Amino acid sequence: MVSRSAAIVEAKNVDYYYPGEGETVWPALSGINLTVAQGEYVALIGPNGSGKTTLLKLFNALLTPFGGEILVQGISTANEETLPAVRQACGMIFQNPDNQLVATTVEEDIAFGLENLALPPAEIRRRVEDVACLLGLRKLLRQPPHLLSGGEKQKVAIAGVLAMEPRCILMDEPTAMLDPAGRQDVIDTVRDLNKRQGIAVVHVTHFPEEAAWADRIVVLNEGQLIVQGSPEDVLTDLSLLHELKLQGPAAVELAALLREDGYRLPPQILHNRELVDSICSLERKN
Amino acid sequence: MFIGTEKLTHTYMPGTPFATEALQDVSFNLQQGEFALIIGPSGSGKSTLIQHLNGLLRPTSGRVLFEGIAVGSNKHELLRLRRRIGLVFQIPEEQFFSESVFDEIAFAPRNLGLDESEVEKRVNESLEKVGMQAEKFRNRHPFRLSAGQKRLVAIAAVLSLQPEVLIFDEPTVGLDAISRKNLYNLLTALNQKDGLTVIISTHHLDQAAALADSVLVLNQGRLVMAGPAENIFNKRKQLYELGLTLPPVTEIMHELAEKGLPVKTAVYTLQEARGEIKNMKRRYKP
Numbered sequence: 001m002v003s004r005s006a007a008i009v010e011a012k013n014v015d016y017y018y019p020g021e022g023e024t025v026w027p028a029l030s031g032i033n034l035t036v037a038q039g040e041y042v043a044l045i046g047p048n049g050s051g052k053t054t055l056l057k058l059f060n061a062l063l064t065p066f067g068g069e070i071l072v073q074g075i076s077t078a079n080e081e082t083l084p085a086v087r088q089a090c091g092m093i094f095q096n097p098d099n100q101l102v103a104t105t106v107e108e109d110i111a112f113g114l115e116n117l118a119l120p121p122a123e124i125r126r127r128v129e130d131v132a133c134l135l136g137l138r139k140l141l142r143q144p145p146h147l148l149s150g151g152e153k154q155k156v157a158i159a160g161v162l163a164m165e166p167r168c169i170l171m172d173e174p175t176a177m178l179d180p181a182g183r184q185d186v187i188d189t190v191r192d193l194n195k196r197q198g199i200a201v202v203h204v205t206h207f208p209e210e211a212a213w214a215d216r217i218v219v220l221n222e223g224q225l226i227v228q229g230s231p232e233d234v235l236t237d238l239s240l241l242h243e244l245k246l247q248g249p250a251a252v253e254l255a256a257l258l259r260e261d262g263y264r265l266p267p268q269i270l271h272n273r274e275l276v277d278s279i280c281s282l283e284r285k286n
Numbered sequence: 287m288f289i290g291t292e293k294l295t296h297t298y299m300p301g302t303p304f305a306t307e308a309l310q311d312v313s314f315n316l317q318q319g320e321f322a323l324i325i326g327p328s329g330s331g332k333s334t335l336i337q338h339l340n341g342l343l344r345p346t347s348g349r350v351l352f353e354g355i356a357v358g359s360n361k362h363e364l365l366r367l368r369r370r371i372g373l374v375f376q377i378p379e380e381q382f383f384s385e386s387v388f389d390e391i392a393f394a395p396r397n398l399g400l401d402e403s404e405v406e407k408r409v410n411e412s413l414e415k416v417g418m419q420a421e422k423f424r425n426r427h428p429f430r431l432s433a434g435q436k437r438l439v440a441i442a443a444v445l446s447l448q449p450e451v452l453i454f455d456e457p458t459v460g461l462d463a464i465s466r467k468n469l470y471n472l473l474t475a476l477n478q479k480d481g482l483t484v485i486i487s488t489h490h491l492d493q494a495a496a497l498a499d500s501v502l503v504l505n506q507g508r509l510v511m512a513g514p515a516e517n518i519f520n521k522r523k524q525l526y527e528l529g530l531t532l533p534p535v536t537e538i539m540h541e542l543a544e545k546g547l548p549v550k551t552a553v554y555t556l557q558e559a560r561g562e563i564k565n566m567k568r569r570y571k572p
């Protein structure tokens with residue numbers, strides 16, 4: 001049963017506690033309300049330990065909430081029978097590319113999740129072929145995954161999730177361990193999937209420059225959802241970010257310093273290009 | 287020479303079909319008190335090189351030298367060396383083996399034979415240095431922490447050894463903005479005030495570029511560039527070809543220069559960039 005609303009994943013007043021030593025428990029999340037709409041790209045940011053990974057694991061039903069409810073396409077994650085449907089709709093990519101590849105060839109790795117869906121072999125082959133084409137992995141299909149670069153490994157992991165035909169991809173710092181070229185490749189791939197296939201993305205990152213490309217920014221701190229809004233609003237609010245011990249994109253930080261020095265720059269500069277163009281046009285006037 | 291290599295070659299799984307030549311003929315030397323960066327695309331051999339520097343791997347051919355003595359020449363020397371050179375692994379979990387954060391960080395000082403009150407002091411100091419509250423974290427299980435918290439504990443566990451040489455393999459992966467800044471401030475202090483030699487590999491040059499004395503660039507197991515930091519970072523095009531990028535703020539300066547503005551591009555911090563843009567006007571001919 002799929003809900004009529006455009007929501008792909010929803011957290012309704014969610015609490016989560018990790019069991020501690022003895023009687024103690026660690027509140028990792030409290031009172032979280034968040035809806036991710038179909039086709040939306042959400043960046044989830046916040047300091048270390050703020051609950052970002054925990055929230056992704058709740059969306060993927062790796063954890064179930066202690067209070068409140070998580071719905072994936074309207075289906076509660078608390079229900080054992082519907083777990084396969086939840087996981088199929090909402091796949092997860094982890095930080096370390098070496099921990100998520102399991103098979104001996106790229107091809108088998110991409111097909112791994114499909115094997116559990118009881119699909120006919122021809123359909124499995126078609127899907128693997130399609131996603132490999134889409135992500136530029138065709139040449140690598142027969143290769144053992146451990147020989148790939150970090151960026152390629154992350155793309156194989158993404159291909160494995162995509163083959164399940166999900167509505168949403170959850171990514172936990174997917175570029176943290178990659179070199180700059182691999183990082184760019186993964187970001188381009190995911191943005192393209194989001195734009196062209198309408199797959200929703202929830203992307204956890206410590207890089208404000210990466211978050212700046214999202215449709216919406218959600219900020220967690222000490223297990224609470226502090227603020228959410230457009231990148232233009234949230235990532236340019238340096239007093240908020242600095243108070244939460246976060247940082248704005250380099251262009252935003254530099255623009256703020258230049259404004260202190262009397263540069264009359266427009267308020268919503270977010271990307272390098274905007275800053276560079278604004279400085280150039282000011283200089284030309286002088 | 288303080289620490290370095292002579293024609294170091296490392297082959298993983300030699301003599302098998304999976305043989306990988308991870309390092310080929312790598313020679314360099316660093317002086318005591320230097321702050322060095324190792325950069326290169328993923329798979330270029332950074333982690334392999336780093337593990338040679340404290341004798342965790344044995345050369346296939348060539349030598350690793352510490353104060354003129356070949357590393358690994360005898361067991362006794364190797365133990366002495368590991369007390370003087372502290373290494374933080376790329377994956378923090380790979381170095382954890384204790385049941386509590388306290389025991390993890392206490393391992394090195396206990397091993398040095400310090401009495402328990404001194405051990406306690408070192409643990410608290412080390413946690414404080416990485417910005418973690420000792421009371422909150424000392425009894426936690428090192429594996430049951432957030433990604434960034436694990437990395438900070440791994441760093442603290444090496445700081446508690448109080449080594450003369452600090453070698454960190456991608457230390458900022460998964461750290462939030464404040465922890466990254468805090469880590470680089472700490473490394474600067476240890477390097478400049480206490481004269482520690484610091485060697486780090488990283489893909490994120492944001493703060494590292496401004497601190498480095500020298501840079502080693504690896505590509506496909508070979509040392510392709512080495513020298514003073516300013517000489518390496520001004521080779522933007524060659525770094526690009528290797529898939530490497532400069533810090534975001536340096537990229538902004540390059541874009542301004544490309545638009546014809548008279549700015550210096552060898553700028554690695556926001557404050558330097560601010561000063562450079564402010565001074566730009568003075569450089570226009572009257």
Ligand SMILES: Nc1ncnc2c1ncn2[C@@H]1O[C@H](COP(=O)(O)OP(=O)(O)OP(=O)(O)O)[C@@H](O)[C@H]1O
Nearest residue numbers: 018028048049050051052053054430431432433434
């Ligand atoms: N397995 C676990 N057992 C107990 N506590 C945990 C566990 N995993 C995380 N925690 C705690 O839950 C809180 C939230 O952790 P989480 O991993 O969700 O943070 P995060 O925002 O992803 O942080 P990071 O940016 O460091 O990855 C933290 O206080 C953390 O110490």
Ligand SMILES: Nc1ncnc2c1ncn2[C@@H]1O[C@H](COP(=O)(O)OP(=O)(O)O)[C@@H](O)[C@H]1O
Nearest residue numbers: 298306308326327328329330331332333334335
């Ligand atoms: N334990 C290992 N066994 C076999 N091959 C390895 C091992 N570790 C690394 N390699 C290979 O050695 C090369 C260099 O790897 P590494 O030193 O990890 O590079 P980097 O740290 O620069 O990403 C790569 O081709 C990698 O696949």
Ligand SMILES: [Mg+2]
Nearest residue numbers: 052053432433
């Ligand atoms: Mg996390």
Ligand SMILES: [Mg+2]
Nearest residue numbers: 332333376455
């Ligand atoms: Mg490495």
